[in-house]
Amino acid sequence: MAQLLQIKSRIKSVDSTxxxxxxxKMIATARLAKARIRYNNVKPVxxxxxxxxxxxxxxxxxxxxxLFQQNDVNKVLFVVFSTNRGFCGGYNxxxxxxxxxQKILFGNKEVFVLPIGEKxxxxxxxxxxxxxxxxxxxxxxxxxxxxxxxxLNNDLKNLFINKDFGEIYLVFNSFKTILAQEPKxxxxxPLITSDNKDKDELDYIYEPNRKVVLDRLFESYLILSLxxxxxxxxxxxxxxxxxxxxxxxxxxEKLTKKLKIQFQRARQEAITRQIIEIIGGxxxxxxxxxx
Numbered sequence: 393m394a395q396l397l398q399i400k401s402r403i404k405s406v407d408s409t410x411x412x413x414x415x416x417k418m419i420a421t422a423r424l425a426k427a428r429i430r431y432n433n434v435k436p437v438x439x440x441x442x443x444x445x446x447x448x449x450x451x452x453x454x455x456x457x458x459l460f461q462q463n464d465v466n467k468v469l470f471v472v473f474s475t476n477r478g479f480c481g482g483y484n485x486x487x488x489x490x491x492x493x494q495k496i497l498f499g500n501k502e503v504f505v506l507p508i509g510e511k512x513x514x515x516x517x518x519x520x521x522x523x524x525x526x527x528x529x530x531x532x533x534x535x536x537x538x539x540x541x542x543x544l545n546n547d548l549k550n551l552f553i554n555k556d557f558g559e560i561y562l563v564f565n566s567f568k569t570i571l572a573q574e575p576k577x578x579x580x581x582p583l584i585t586s587d588n589k590d591k592d593e594l595d596y597i598y599e600p601n602r603k604v605v606l607d608r609l610f611e612s613y614l615i616l617s618l619x620x621x622x623x624x625x626x627x628x629x630x631x632x633x634x635x636x637x638x639x640x641x642x643x644x645e646k647l648t649k650k651l652k653i654q655f656q657r658a659r660q661e662a663i664t665r666q667i668i669e670i671i672g673g674x675x676x677x678x679x680x681x682x683x
Contacts, residue, residue, distance in 0.1 A: 395658050396655065396658050396659060396662065399651055399654055399655045399658060400655060402651055403648060403651045403652065403655065406644055406647050406648050406651065407648060409640075409644060410641060410644040410645070410648070413637045413640040413641050413644060414637070414641055416479060416633065416637045417633075417634055417637035417638055417641065420630045420631075420633040420634040420637060421630075421634050423630045424570070424627065424630035424631055424634055427623070427626050427627040427630050428627055430623055430626075430627075431567060431623050431624065431627045434616075434619065434620060434623055435620070437616070438616050438617070438619075438620045441609075441612065441613055441616055442613065442617075444609065445583070445609060445610065445613045446584075448596070448606060448609070449583055449584065449585050449610075456603070457583075457606070457607070457610060458553055459549070459552075459581060459582060459583050459610055459614070460582050460583045460585055461582060462558075462582055463555050463558050463582075464558070465555050465556070465557060465558035466500075466501050466502055466558060467501065467502045467503075467504060467556070467557045467558055468498055468501050468502070468503050468504065468557065468558065468559045468560075468561065469504045469505075469506055469523070469548075469551065469557040469559070469560045469561070470491060470494075470495075470503065470504070470505050470506065470561050470563050470577075471506045471508060471548065471560065471561065471562050471563065471580070472487070472488075472491060472505055472506065472507050472508065472509075472512045472516070472563045472564075473508050473509060473512070473562070473563065473564040473565075473621055473622065473625045474487065474488075474507065474508065474509035474510070474511040474512035474513075474515070474625075475509050475510075475511050475625070475629045476509055476510045476511070477510075477511075478511065479633055479636060479637070480629055480632040480633040480636055481632050481633075481635065481636040481639075483565060483573060483628065483629060483632040483633075484509075484511045484512070484515070486565075486575060487563065487564070487565055487575045488512075488515055490563070490575035490577075491505075491563050491575075491577075494563070494577055501558075502521065503521060504521045504522070504523055504557065505519065505521065505522050505523070506522075506523050506524070506525065507522065507524075508544075509625075525544070525547045526547075527540070527543045527544050527547055537619055537622045537623060537626075538615070538619050540622070541615050541616070541618040541619035541622060542615050544618055545611075545614050545615045545618055548560055548580065548581065548614075548618075549581070549614065552581040552582070559579065559581065559582070560579075560580045560581040561577050561578065561579055561580060562577070562578045562579075562580050562617065562618070562621050563575070563576070563577050564576060564578075564621045564624060564625050565624065565625060565628045566624055566628075567624040567627045567628040567631070569631070570631040570634065570635065571631070571635055573628035573631065573632060578617065578621070580614065580617060580618075581614075583610060583613075583614075
């Protein structure tokens, strides 16, 4: 009887957990749909802006803009984007392991990390060379990501212009599909110059003048690079959580089925044992009556 009660209690516990994981999957699915709409709207704009920026970032233009200037500061900053919540499988830890591998490629340069997202902040809490900005504590995925990207860009740009760091990189999970998110490292500053001398290069007309247009263009590119990283992070997070909860549901249902079989076997064994005891007891009574 004690074994039956124990198995029944486990079945009830698993069923209760399944209700939670199914609800979390439904929420992740709904949020993923909204996130993918934002991703599909912003991605073509970002790709086009990046293409234009690469076309225009030639050596002549870059020599006049501080965002292209290489400096001799031997410090590299990695801006690591993570989720605020868990229950999304290995989404975050895969990114952290990827960064550890990338650090080796920078040789003798001094590497610093700027964690964004509670999971990254907790993970790098005891690491050396970790910096924090006030804006990173205020980023909430459900809020205006573009405005938050603009504020974050201002802080990062100041760190670069003031020569606190020689290079700044973004580290995030690039969204491929719902089931695939690939860790990615992208150089933010300094901007990369292009020596594009192709014959099909477009001749742009600048209004009011080239300097004003290019300054705003490069500024918009930086902001949108951060915005795109946040959008890909958000989309990938919901995809990973939906996939993780789906796996948890399947495993929970398998465990429930297994426990129910164990319960039926234990119940049948208990009934069989009781029948044997009854038969044995009635046999003893007959022998006593015969005597």
